[in-house]
Amino acid sequence: MEKEILFSHLEEHREEIFAWGKLFFQTAELGFQEYSTAAQITALLDQWQIPYEKNIAMTGIRATLGREGYHIAFVSDMDALPRQSGIGNVHSCGHSIQTVLALSLLKVLKETKLAEETGCRISFFFTPAEEFIDFAFRDKLIAQGKLRYRSGKQNMIAQGCFDDVDCVLSAHANGEQDTLFDIQSTLTGFLAKxxxxxxxxxxxxxxxxxxxxxxxxxxxxxxxxxxxxxxxxxxxxxxxxxxxxxxxxxxxxxxxxxxxxxxxxxxxxxxxxxxxxxxxxxxxxxxxxxxxxxxxxxxxxYLPLRQSSALNAIVRENILLHCKKEDLLENVVSGASGDIGDLSFLLPTIQMGFSGIEGQFHHDAFAIRDQENCYLRTAKVLLGVCFDLMTEPKLRLYPEKFSEKKAQWQKIMAQTPISSPIE
Ligand SMILES: [Zn+2]
Ligand SMILES: [Zn+2]
Missing domain, CATH: 3.30.70.360 (Alpha-Beta Plaits)
Incomplete structure (x- = not known):
């Protein structure tokens, strides 16, 4: 099978993909309340006869293609933000685009049976609650025992969802106007004292x-x-x-x-x-x-995002199949944070950035300007990366000291109030 076959399958679904784009952008729900989003995702998975597990950390979903072998995770956020006007929510961080990217990859990989034919596995994680907001609501869920932590990926990590994963792929919109993609960018980590x-x-x-x-x-x-x-x-x-x-x-x-x-x-x-x-x-x-x-x-x-440069070398090659070097930004230092940082602490992880939005992030005026780049070109890059990892074993990245790191992560997460009386 050639990479181009994946691209032509994707092209066949062009109009359908743009329609999902509109549907999921309009379905803007806050973290751990993405019920309609989840229902729309599982309706498609049912239609395509793809097995999945749902209600993970409230609204999260995991759908897997392939039965064994090298295990890639594709992680996509589901949640939106409250409108500044106070009425309703808006997908002003572009997470609906990630949902559509995941569905596009799922559809093409299911049709082409790439994972099955290469003896690999790919799991799509639709993850709730990436935005670190709404503490009163989330802390209530924690008190009720329905959650352990305030973010979707952190709960999924705690539940062991990523324990058998070898590497993590993800993509997030960026605010660039003059380039198409970014790789190897950082996100800052933070904690509260x-x-x-x-x-x-x-x-x-x-x-x-x-x-x-x-x-x-x-x-x-x-x-x-x-x-x-x-x-x-x-x-x-x-x-x-x-x-x-x-x-x-x-x-x-x-x-x-x-x-x-x-x-x-x-x-x-x-x-x-x-x-x-x-x-x-x-x-x-x-x-x-x-x-x-x-x-x-x-x-x-959240922990800082530390991307795998070896994985990003593969992403880079695949980006350059679709655009010029000038269209690619590298090593952007960002002051933003994300729970993808926690995954990058545990597993070889990348989060590529794609442009094509207008208006500011976390503002009501956020809009999708370039559907071609957000959905199709980005999906082609990601499909190319999956193809390379599945067909060329020497390119594969594996976790290092996963259980040791997970124990360390649990320790970081378990930081509880320390009472320090002075003698
Ligand atoms: Zn955001
Ligand atoms: Zn975001």
Whole structure:
């Protein structure tokens, strides 16, 4: 079989694919509530007689072609964002395009039986809740035991959905206007820290010496956080912006409780973990220096996206079958984050970027401008990558130390409130 056969099958479905594009763009649902999106996906899978598992992490779906052998995962997000107007939702991150790409690949690979004929497997993961929002709703689901974490992929990882996967392919829209694709871009990782400084209230004029001012601890700690940035090189991308979110006391009462919160962001997981530990030290020691107590809570966010350069070399070749070198951007450093970062921590992963949208991301005016690039050209690149991985065993990437990394990931995710009384 030649790669071109895949492309001609795709071309036969051109109008159908554009119709799905409109349908899924209009079906904009928030994370863990993508019920109509999921129903539309499973209706097509039923029609094509493709086996699948549904209701994974609420609304997620996994559909597999092939029975054994090298196992590729194609991951596509399902969720949308609330409109700024407050009424309804909108696919302003372009996740509906990913759903359509997955369906297009599924349709072509089913028709051509590529996975079966090469003795490979490809699983399509339709993943809920990529946008890190709506915490009250998600935390309620966690409290009810329906979820463990706030994001779709994190729950699917925890449930073992990716345990037998060899590599991960994904694609996300980018905001570029002058190029068609990007590869090897980064996404930043982040986590949230909440530091509670606990002192003793007293009359601020008559007897401040009888109190212990919690605000002083928070101010000292803000300075320590600022100095901490010097411990990391610029390329580590460490960002830390603490804000005071709660404070007791009045002008004549020494505050006994002050809460300082910050996101920590970094371009790599080692920096993120090292900075998190150093930030804890700042809190503990600043509190101790002033005779205060403190409590630290850490909430996991997403890990940085570290793409597999070997996999991206294959993506690059396939992109250049469809466009010129000038149409391809490489090594873009992005301040955005995604739960694809968590997968990239565990498995060889890529997320190629494709252009063809207009308006800004996460804005109501987001629209799909270039259907040809978003759907067809991107699908051809991805089909080409699948073809290469399935037909040329020497190109295949395999996970390294998966169980060790998964244990490490679970540890990162399990960061629970640490109470740190000072002796
Ligand atoms: Zn987004
Ligand atoms: Zn997105």
């Amino acid at each position: 909440k530091a509670v400084f606990l002192g003793k209230s007293a009359h601020s004029g008559a007897a401040p010496h009888l109190g212990r001012n919690a605000l002083h601890g928070a101010i000292l700690c803000q300075n320590a956080f600022a100095f901490l940035k010097e411990h990391f090189p610029p390329e580590a991308g460490l960002r830390l912006h603490p804000v005071l979110t709660e404070q007791s006391g009045t002008v004549n009462i020494i505050p006994d409780r002050v809460v300082l919160e910050t996101y920590l962001r970094a371009n790599d997981t080692d920096t993120l973990m090292k900075a998190a530990a150093e930030a804890d030290n700042c809190v503990r020691h600043c509190a101790a220096a002033l005779g205060l107590e403190c409590e630290i809570e850490t909430a996991p966010g």
